[in-house]
Each structure stands twice: as C-alpha cells, then as structure tokens.
Amino acid sequence: MRRKKIIFTVFLWHVILLIIASGAAADKLKVVVTNSAYASIAEYVGGDKITVSYIVRGNQDPHIVRPKPSLAVDLAKADLFVATGLDLEMWAPSLVDMSNNPDIRSGQKGFVSASAGMDILEQPVTISRAEGDVHIYGNPHIHTSPLNGKTIAENIYTGLKKIDPANSDYYLSNLNRFIQEIDHRTFGVELTKMIGGETLSALARRGKLIDFLKKKQYKNRPLVDFLGGWMKKALPLYGKKVVTYHKNWGYFAGLFGVNVVDYMEPKPGIPPTPGHIASVIETMRNQNIKVMLAANYFDVGKVQQVAKRVGAIPVIVALAPGGEKNMNSFFDQFDIWIDRLVKAFEKAGSDG
Amino acid sequence: MSIIELMTVPFLECLILVAIHTYLGTHVLRRRVIFVDLALAQTAALGTTVGFVFGIMPDSLASLIFSLVFTAIAAAIFSITRIRGERVPQEAVIGLFYAIMASTAILVVQKTNGAEHVEDILVGSLLWVQWQDVAVAASVYSFIGLFHFVFRERFLLISENPEKAFNSGIAVRFWDFLFYLSFGFVISFSVRVAGVLLVFVFLVAPAIMAFMISDRLRDQLLIGWTMGTIVTVLGLYLSYSMDLPSGPTVVVFYGIVLAAGASMLYLLRAKSKFSALVRFASTSAVIIVTAIAVFQFGLLLSRTGLARSQERIDALAAMESEARAQEEKLNNFKRYRLSELREKFDETVPISTIDEFAGLHDEEERFAFIQKTSDRKPLVGVRLLIYYLSDEETPLFYRVEALDLLRDKTGQDFGYIPELDVRQNQEAIARMREHILSDSKKRK
Known part of the structure; x- marks a missing residue:
C-alpha cells in the first residue's frame, strides 16, 4: 500500500515537472545568437515570446570557437539564428551545417545578419587574407557602438516578424522602446527630445555631432549644454x-x-x-x-x-x-x- | 625604442636557458628519452591550466607550486616505468604521456577562456619576459645546477650505463626520480617563458651538435654552450630585424644551423674529400630542386578551382546577399511614406521636391533642404516650412529653427510657440495656412 503511494507520488511529480517544462518552453521561439551582446538585444525585442541563448561569452575570442556537440544540438532546435554576417564568425557556417537545421541557413527566413544595413568601418580596398586575419568585409565588431545596436535590433525585429508574423506588433513596440532607450542613454532624454534620436545618430555617425552641438544654440546656450x-x-x-x-x-x-x-x-x-x-x-x-x-x-x-x-x-x-x-x-x-x-x-x- | 631596450631581458633569459638545458640535454640524449622534456613541459603547463580553473592566476607563486606538484607526479611515473630489460621502450610511454597531457590541457581550457593560453604553451612568450623572471630562473637553475654538480658521477653513471649502476647497488629508481624531479623543476620554469617547442630545442639542439663532435662530457658542454649562445643571439636578432615571433624564429634557426653544422662535419671528416663534396653538392641540389618544385606546385594548385573551399564561399556570399536584402527592408523604418506626404501639399509644390524631401534621412538634411528651397523658391519653401512646423514628429530644436526661417521669409511668427506641441499650436498653424492663401490670391 505504502509502496503504491510512493510510486504514485513519484509519477505525479513527473507529470507536474513535465507540464511545467513543456509549458515554459513550448510556445516560446528559440533564438540562438553568436555574440552575447546580440542576446541582450534579442531579449529586449523578443520579450517573453522568445528564449535566447548565445554561443560566445563576453570574455571569449569571438573569432575562434571550437565546435562542440552541444552547440550543434542547440542550433538544431533553433527557430532563429542571429550571426554578425560579416566574416567574424568563420566557424558559424560549419556549425549550422552540423546542426542539420535547414531553416537557419543564411538566406533562409530563420537567419538574421546582425550587420545588415550598417555602415561597416575599415572596408579594405583590395580583398585578400594574405595579410593574416584581416577581415575582408571590414571591421566586424559592430556591437561596440550603441547606435549599431539600433540597427541590430531592427534586423532581429525583421527576423522575428518573418518567423512569427502574428506577434509582429508586439515586437515592433519593443523595438521602438529599445531604439528610444538607446537614444536616451546615448544622448540624454532632453537632447533626444530637442533634436530627435534619428538626427543625433546621423550626425554622430558622420562624426559631426560634437561640433554641431558646440556651434548651434538654443535659448542662448550651446546645445552641448543639453547633452x-x-x-x-x-x-x-x-x-x-x-x-x-x-x-x-x-x-x-x-x-x-x-x-x-x-x-x-x-x-x-x-x-x-x-x-x-x-x-x-x-x-x-x-x-x-x-x-x-x-x-x-x-x-x-x-x-x-x-x-x-x-x-x-x-x-x-x-x-x-x-x-x-x-x-x-x-x-x-x-x-x-x-x-x-x-x-x-x-x-x-x-x-x- | 631600441633593440637593446626591448631584447636585453629575453636575451639574458635565453642565455640562462641555454646553460641549464644544454647540460640536461646531454643526459637526455644518453638516456634516449628525448620526449621526456615535452612530456614534463606539457605536464607543468597542465598544472598551470588546472590551477587557473581553480582561480589561481597563471603568473602567481601558487600557480608555480601547483604545476611543480604535477611535475613531481610525472617524475615519479617516469622513474617507475623504467623497467630493466624492457619490452616496450620507455620512449613510447613518455610519448603517450605527452599526448594525453596535451589533450587534457585542451579539455581543461574549455572551462576557461584560454584559447590563446594554449598557443602560449607551445610558442611561449619570450618577448614578454621580465627582470624578475630572469632573477628567479637564474637562482633556481643555479641551485639545481649545483645539485647535479655535487652528484655528477652518480647521475652520469645511471645515464650512461644503467645496468652497471643497478649492479653496483645504487638505488637507480630513487636517483631516476631525483633526476626527473630536478629536470621537471627546470622545465616548469622555462616552459612558462619559452614555450614547449623552444625548450625542447634548447634541450636537444646544442646537445646533438656536441654529440656529433665529442664524446666527453666536458667538451660536450663547452661546445653546446658556445653553439647555443651564438645561435640564440642570432635568432633573436633575426626575430627583431625581420619582425617575426621570437620563439618560433629561434627554433627554426636552430634547425638550419644544425643542418649546416652536420654538413660541415661530414665534409671535414670524410676520407675522400672529393667524393664527399660531390655527395654534398648533389644532395643540396636535390633539396633545392625539390623545394622549388614544391613551391611551384603550390602556386599551380592555388590557381586551380580546387584551392577554394566552395562551401564556405557560398555561405559567405549568401550572408552578403541576405544582408543586402535586409537593407532594402530597413527602408520601412523611414519617417515619411511617399504616398502620404504627396497629399499634404497643393500643386504649388512640385512632386519632385516632395519626393526628394521624403527621401531625406534626418532633420539636419531636411532643414537644410527647406532652407535651400526657400532661398530659390520662397513660395514652395514657406509651404514646406508650414508643413514641417505642423508635423508633430519635428523635434523642438528644428521647430525653433524653422520658425526663425519663417519669420525671416514672412516677417511674422503667427503666434507659434515651438515649446508647445502641435495641438496647442493649432490656431497659429491655421493662421499660417490663411497667410499662404491670401498671399497666393494677391499674386494672382
């Protein structure tokens, strides 16, 4: 009698755990990103509709990742794969091959290139790897500017919209919140209201922001005072x-x-x-x-x-x-x- | 920044390394356990790596102690595995040991962020030696050198003729352990600086040269030390002047010097100088021709389609085209939709102007465009200005600028207050629109 009870309790626990586990993960999209910075952005845009895991920790060399079986297993179940898209992660294509997940191959709708639509620095004039590990498409460490973060977020949004159109409004409002938060954190709330995040970012990208802010005035004070x-x-x-x-x-x-x-x-x-x-x-x-x-x-x-x-x-x-x-x-x-x-x-x- | 300032410390370190390793190398060659150095070095490095997992920083004293413990264990294993009348050569055990230690280090490194650390184990960081390192190495090596000097006859006997040593009642295993332990001590220090490869070369290259010339220990040491010093100086100089990594440069240079030295000896010792010279010349010719052939073959292969990893190129190309496709989609994030904007203006404003305005990216460009337009065509400019002031997305600073410009063009501000939002400015905007209408009527 007691034994039966124990067996039943154990059984019940299993059922409960199973329900919890499946309930937690089942209806969420699985997003795998290369860089941990992209993970942070994806979490913001995807909110509670997605789970995010990343491959390269912040204290690891993003150029070199030794392929481990667990990485391929993780990618095999991914709905969306976010990579830099330049040649930073030369290991990524073979990892995707290993995962045997056709939906996240580059060009498929489950793939997002984080650098799409970005002005890439240091693009070499002649393309060659003869001079060592020169990145032939330009500097791929795009996540070191908050402004690039906005573009990365837009790219992730575009990807999420493609694989989950039903929630696209949700993603869009998160995206807009993210863009606003970046603007506020980069330029301050006051200046963002005055000039607009888009314009400030454009000036900053052209390297003209500080000169502009020092030259122009509002109420007889240089704009830089509002920065x-x-x-x-x-x-x-x-x-x-x-x-x-x-x-x-x-x-x-x-x-x-x-x-x-x-x-x-x-x-x-x-x-x-x-x-x-x-x-x-x-x-x-x-x-x-x-x-x-x-x-x-x-x-x-x-x-x-x-x-x-x-x-x-x-x-x-x-x-x-x-x-x-x-x-x-x-x-x-x-x-x-x-x-x-x-x-x-x-x-x-x-x-x- | 002169060569002296940068290279003095590495150079001194190399001299100390040459001194102790050449001596140990003569023993290693006698014992025919060439790879014992690699195995011990790798074990010491593994100790450092494992310590790092525990949170012991690689350049701390604790890390050194920890790696010495690892080395001592390896020394014990090597002295036990020396079996009299062996069936399996001890070299095989040592080689296997090396492979296992190296692989374990790679596995352990997975737990940390030490990819570069693994490379450092091999190549070393000779360029980065500091005065303290040299001082510590010098004192440790002198201590061990002294120890070996005191017991030199015993060590030499065991290395040269272990059977005789066994028979004369010496505790060979114990002395073997002491040998490997002291050896491991040296290696633990030198590997951190010079790397596994360079330490191996320091150990065997001068000793090989010495063995080729002489059988006596004292002569061997003198020859080895001289050769080691000269080659190291030249190797370091080459590394500096050609801007190459120091460790690997010195290693390769040792190889070249050994080959040259061996050829010289062969020529000097040959009974028939003529036939030796012919053989030397023909061998050199074969080597040169082979080298050129390989070079040309590589060049040839690189030009064929076989040289490219097609998959990878495809993958990268696909990523690029995907990037461009997404770039087009990003245009959705622009502020103005063309079709909506065209409806905001009457026929006074040409469609081309509206289209150009809609295509602009930020307020600086937009405002500059409005300014330029109002200079050339005031009627169009004023209409753009009024639209710009009535758009709630126009930021404060540009509303101020736009109002200044409007005042400039029309002589009034219509009671528009930039700090208020568009709804609160409704009346002012209505007055602006009236002004346009009456203005155009007047013109008619």
Whole structure:
C-alpha cells in the first residue's frame, strides 16, 4: 500500500515537472545568437515570446570557437539564428551545417545578419587574407557602438516578424522602446527630445555631432549644454589618444571621438612581434599616449607590460556582456567601458 | 625604442636557458628519452591550466607550486616505468604521456577562456619576459645546477650505463626520480617563458651538435654552450630585424644551423674529400630542386578551382546577399511614406521636391533642404516650412529653427510657440495656412 503511494507520488511529480517544462518552453521561439551582446538585444525585442541563448561569452575570442556537440544540438532546435554576417564568425557556417537545421541557413527566413544595413568601418580596398586575419568585409565588431545596436535590433525585429508574423506588433513596440532607450542613454532624454534620436545618430555617425552641438544654440546656450547620457559622460574622451590590442573598438572609438593611434597586433589576428611592439612603444612615447585599451580575452600581461614600460594605464575590459562582473547587458557595456576610460584618463592627467 | 631596450631581458633569459638545458640535454640524449622534456613541459603547463580553473592566476607563486606538484607526479611515473630489460621502450610511454597531457590541457581550457593560453604553451612568450623572471630562473637553475654538480658521477653513471649502476647497488629508481624531479623543476620554469617547442630545442639542439663532435662530457658542454649562445643571439636578432615571433624564429634557426653544422662535419671528416663534396653538392641540389618544385606546385594548385573551399564561399556570399536584402527592408523604418506626404501639399509644390524631401534621412538634411528651397523658391519653401512646423514628429530644436526661417521669409511668427506641441499650436498653424492663401490670391 505504502509502496503504491510512493510510486504514485513519484509519477505525479513527473507529470507536474513535465507540464511545467513543456509549458515554459513550448510556445516560446528559440533564438540562438553568436555574440552575447546580440542576446541582450534579442531579449529586449523578443520579450517573453522568445528564449535566447548565445554561443560566445563576453570574455571569449569571438573569432575562434571550437565546435562542440552541444552547440550543434542547440542550433538544431533553433527557430532563429542571429550571426554578425560579416566574416567574424568563420566557424558559424560549419556549425549550422552540423546542426542539420535547414531553416537557419543564411538566406533562409530563420537567419538574421546582425550587420545588415550598417555602415561597416575599415572596408579594405583590395580583398585578400594574405595579410593574416584581416577581415575582408571590414571591421566586424559592430556591437561596440550603441547606435549599431539600433540597427541590430531592427534586423532581429525583421527576423522575428518573418518567423512569427502574428506577434509582429508586439515586437515592433519593443523595438521602438529599445531604439528610444538607446537614444536616451546615448544622448540624454532632453537632447533626444530637442533634436530627435534619428538626427543625433546621423550626425554622430558622420562624426559631426560634437561640433554641431558646440556651434548651434538654443535659448542662448550651446546645445552641448543639453547633452546627457553616454555621450556626455564620454566628453572627456573626445579626441584622446589610445592604443588598443586588436581592432575591437573601431565603432566605439568612432562614436565617442576616441583616437585609436595604434594596435599591439601588427595585423588583426597576428600576435605581437618584437619589431612591432618596439614601434608601438616608440609611438606611445612620442605622442605621449597614456591609456591602453584591451579586451580581457587577450593576454592581459602583455598589455600591462607595454603599459608599464611607457607609464601608461592599461584598461582591460570584457568585450561583451557576461564577460565580467556587472556587465550583464548591452547597455552595461557602455557604462563600464566609458567609466573605466574616463577614470584612466583622469588618473593619467593627474599623474602628468 | 631600441633593440637593446626591448631584447636585453629575453636575451639574458635565453642565455640562462641555454646553460641549464644544454647540460640536461646531454643526459637526455644518453638516456634516449628525448620526449621526456615535452612530456614534463606539457605536464607543468597542465598544472598551470588546472590551477587557473581553480582561480589561481597563471603568473602567481601558487600557480608555480601547483604545476611543480604535477611535475613531481610525472617524475615519479617516469622513474617507475623504467623497467630493466624492457619490452616496450620507455620512449613510447613518455610519448603517450605527452599526448594525453596535451589533450587534457585542451579539455581543461574549455572551462576557461584560454584559447590563446594554449598557443602560449607551445610558442611561449619570450618577448614578454621580465627582470624578475630572469632573477628567479637564474637562482633556481643555479641551485639545481649545483645539485647535479655535487652528484655528477652518480647521475652520469645511471645515464650512461644503467645496468652497471643497478649492479653496483645504487638505488637507480630513487636517483631516476631525483633526476626527473630536478629536470621537471627546470622545465616548469622555462616552459612558462619559452614555450614547449623552444625548450625542447634548447634541450636537444646544442646537445646533438656536441654529440656529433665529442664524446666527453666536458667538451660536450663547452661546445653546446658556445653553439647555443651564438645561435640564440642570432635568432633573436633575426626575430627583431625581420619582425617575426621570437620563439618560433629561434627554433627554426636552430634547425638550419644544425643542418649546416652536420654538413660541415661530414665534409671535414670524410676520407675522400672529393667524393664527399660531390655527395654534398648533389644532395643540396636535390633539396633545392625539390623545394622549388614544391613551391611551384603550390602556386599551380592555388590557381586551380580546387584551392577554394566552395562551401564556405557560398555561405559567405549568401550572408552578403541576405544582408543586402535586409537593407532594402530597413527602408520601412523611414519617417515619411511617399504616398502620404504627396497629399499634404497643393500643386504649388512640385512632386519632385516632395519626393526628394521624403527621401531625406534626418532633420539636419531636411532643414537644410527647406532652407535651400526657400532661398530659390520662397513660395514652395514657406509651404514646406508650414508643413514641417505642423508635423508633430519635428523635434523642438528644428521647430525653433524653422520658425526663425519663417519669420525671416514672412516677417511674422503667427503666434507659434515651438515649446508647445502641435495641438496647442493649432490656431497659429491655421493662421499660417490663411497667410499662404491670401498671399497666393494677391499674386494672382
């Protein structure tokens, strides 16, 4: 009798767990993204209609992912796959092949290219991989600018609309909320209301925003007085010189006016060589460069050593969400990057 | 930034490495356990990697201690697996051990973010050595050097003639353990700096050269040290002047020097100099011809369609076309729809102007367009301005600008207040529209 009861209880528990498990996941779309920054954006746009998982953690090298069976299994069940779309993730096509999921192949409706419709920096004139790991379509680290985040969100929205048209209004309202939040966080609420996020972004993309804001006036005050958000926080960085390890920060630097003078890698993807490091050190001494910036997936010790030699401050940060403490979303990235850089320049200024 | 400033520390480190490794190399060659170094090095590296998983930073003292523990275990295994009258060569056990350690390191690294760390285990980071590293290495190596010097006869006997050592009652296994342990100590330090490959070369290359020339330990050491120092200096210089990674450059340069040295010795020692010279020349010719042939073959193959990984190119091309397709769809996010905008204006405003206006991307462009238009055609410009002021999506700053321009063109502001929203400005907008009507009547 007691035994029967136990068996029944166990059975009941199984049923309950099964219901919970299936109820939680069954009616949600499964979205798999490459970069953890895209995951943060997809969660915003997809809301409670989707579950999101990502492949590259914020403290991993996005260029290199060793294919693991679990990744293919994850992709096999995916409804939507979001990849950068340039040649950053050379491993992605073979992973999709492994997953045996025809719907998420590039060109199919379950595939989203996050970089679609974006102005890509550093597009080479001649296409060749002979010079190492040069990205032949230009700089693929698109998630380092909040403005690119808006385009990524639009691309993800387009993808979600295609596979789930019934909820497209829901996705669209999330998208618009996201775009507004980016504008508010980038330029401040007041200035966004005054000029419009679209216009501010367009000016910023052309690198003319700060000049524009200093020149134009509203009620006899320069518009720059109304600036808020990340752009205001990053004003001390405007025109400042840094050396970075890899070309990770092109879009970030472009938006906030940071001048990346040199890279520790002689060519993207090629580890530092003696002659190149010597020339980097010389450049840093000649131009009095006091701050270095590197993603924490590189060998931190190398950056610190060069910094020590020239008396610069190394700023080591995660490249994407999940890569360090307190960097949990797309928005957190910019808080942390700007914060650390501003502090480093303050320190460098007070030392000098 | 001079070569001296950058390369002094790596150079000193190399000298210390050459000193201790050449000595150990003569033992390794005698014992015929060439891969023991690779296996110990890899074990030390595995210790560092596993420690990293526990949260021990790779350049800390704790990490070093942890990797020494791993090395000690490996040393114990190697001394136990030396079996008298062996059926399986010990080299096989050691090789297998190396493969297992290397693979385990890769598996462990999966748990961390250390892809580059794995590469560093192989290639090392000679360029990044610091003074402290050199000081520590120098003191540890001298201690071990002293230990070996004190017991030199015993170590030499076991390496050279283990059977005799066994028979004379020496605890061979114990001394083997001490040998591998001290060896492992050295390796644990040197691998962090120089990497598995370079350490292996430091160990065997000078020793091979020395063995080719002499049988006596003292001569071997002198030859090995001289050769090691010279080759290392030149290798580092090459690495600097040609801007190549230091570790691999020195390794390859060692290979070239060994080949050249062996040829020289062959020529010097040959009984018939003439036939030796002929053989040397013909061998060199074959090598050169083969090299050229391989080069040409590669060039030829690269030009054929076989060289491209078609799948990958297809995938990338598909991604690109997808990107373009999505770009077109993005136009849906633009502010104005052409058909709606055309209905807002009367026939005074040409359709081409409306279309151009609708195609603009942001307020700067729009306002500049309105300004330009009102300079050339004031009637059209004023109509655009009024539309712009009555559109609730026009941001505050541009309403101010537009109102200034309107005042400029018409001499009045119709009571429009930019800070209020469009509904509150309804009356002002109505007055603007009236003004246009009366204005055009007047003109007629």
